[in-house]
Amino acid sequence: MSREPLTIWKTTVPKNWIDYNSHMTEGYYGVAFAEASDEFLIHIGFDSTYRDNFGTFYTVEAQIRFLEEVKQGSKIYTETVLIACDQKRIQLHHSLFSDKSSTPAATQEAMLLHVSKKNGIPSASPIREPLSNNLDQIRELHSEIVRPGYLGRGIRQI
Numbered sequence: 001m002s003r004e005p006l007t008i009w010k011t012t013v014p015k016n017w018i019d020y021n022s023h024m025t026e027g028y029y030g031v032a033f034a035e036a037s038d039e040f041l042i043h044i045g046f047d048s049t050y051r052d053n054f055g056t057f058y059t060v061e062a063q064i065r066f067l068e069e070v071k072q073g074s075k076i077y078t079e080t081v082l083i084a085c086d087q088k089r090i091q092l093h094h095s096l097f098s099d100k101s102s103t104p105a106a107t108q109e110a111m112l113l114h115v116s117k118k119n120g121i122p123s124a125s126p127i128r129e130p131l132s133n134n135l136d137q138i139r140e141l142h143s144e145i146v147r148p149g150y151l152g153r154g155i156r157q158i
Contacts, residue, residue, distance in 0.1 A: 003141045005079035005095070008043050009036040013074045023069035029096065030064065033108040036078040036094045041112075044134040054128040055116035057090070063154060068105040074098045076105070082142045083151065085135045087126045088114045093151065109151055 011032070019025035041057060070076060076098050083091040090112040095104040116125035127135065 003144055005081045005145065006043060007077055007079055009039040010077035013070055013072055013076060015072055018072045023071055026066065029066065029106050032076065032096060033094050036080055037092060037110055037112065040080050040092060045130045055114055055125050057112045058115050059110055060113045061111040063109045065107045070098045070105050081145050082138045085139055088124050
């Protein structure tokens with residue numbers, strides 16, 4: 001485990017992610033960040049066995065900041081930081097980088113909720129082992145990473 005952000009998701013921007021302005025359309029930033037969150041969950045041990053026995057995760061809140069244009073064919077990747085977690089929630093911050101730029105093209109802050117289904121009805125439930133232990137380890141390592149000042153601020157006011 002590392003004290004650095006996790007770089008566990010990457011792709012090349014396909015043509016169908018490009019809009020009429022010749023850059024990545026806003027919805028695909030969401031797709032990229034959703035895939036980055038999924039890779040984080042896999043990284044902590046979330047798999048079909050865990051899902052079948054203990055539950056799943058729902059993204060219940062997300063805030064994306066669009067900072068730079070991303071073009072077709074760009075190689076993009078995310079750096080992911082575990083900001084916080086408790087018994088039922090995971091707060092992640094993703095920075096999306098394009099090609100070899102040292103500044104993010106976009107960022108996302110996301111809150112994931114652990115959910116189990118009892119009698120087919122989803123409800124919040126505690127995160128189980130081994131995920132809870134893996135989260136604790138990453139949280140400890142990531143606690144030393146400087147947090148961006150915009151975390152938790154929501155959308156700008158007009």
